[in-house]
Amino acid sequence: CHVVVANKSYLRIMSLFTAASTSKVTMFRYGIQKLTIGNPKTTMITSHRFLFSGANGEKIWNVYLSGEIHSDWREVIAKGVETQNLPVKITSPNTSHEDSDDCGAIILGMEEERPNWDKIGANMNAVRTQTLLKDADVVVVRFGEKYRQWNAAFDAGYAAALGKPIITLHPPAISHMLKEVNASANVVCEHPEQVVDTLAYCIHGKLPAIPKDGDNFVPIADRLGKGNPNP
Secondary structure: OEEEOOOOOEEOOOOEEOOOOEEOOOOEEOOEEEEEEOOOOOEEEEEOOOOOOOOOOOOOEEEEEEEOOOOOHHHHHHHHHHHOOOOEEEEOOOOOHHHHHHHHHHHHOOOOOHHHHHHHHHHHHHHHHHHHHHHOOEEEEEOOOOOOOHHHHHHHHHHHHOOOOEEEEOOHHHOHHHHHHHHHOOEEEOOHHHHHHHHHHHHHOOOOOOOOOHHHOOOHHHHOOOOOOOO
């Protein structure tokens, strides 16, 4: 049996049988180039990339949480993901301010000048940050009002350069300062709960029961008219 699949986002195979054995594959993502079953004792699969999840075949979404480390927004998102039972794996940079400052000096030795101390720490932290950003399916970047998160802005730019979908999260009061970052984002949220609702919609197509505007919400067809009068 020789199957070639081109230009497909996924292939679902319930079961593949050979003369002497049975193989079962739930889902391959990102396009199978070639699936070859020859000798009953051997199975060869050539693919760009595989992503598996549990028995239901759902993709596990890698969501990287970048930015401000002085509030519990990451915990709020993690709790929301758990409550809504979303197939999400959350990653983040090292959120200990002291450890991220001193990691290089602790492991490699102290430096006499502050710029050198900072550089060896920043380079070490970048190993984690760059790896997890590249592996992320979605990047969430949080900006707070109290501190200037230059590193978060850098992460947003890095994610944009990698072509990653970006969700920014910040209070409305600093929207103007972040207008260029927000212009590159797919979604701009004000609260961590909106990030969870966005993930739930993108993954499962599930919308929150209550719109942000509450009882004032009006569907677009009623408020602005049908986009296509002759569907």
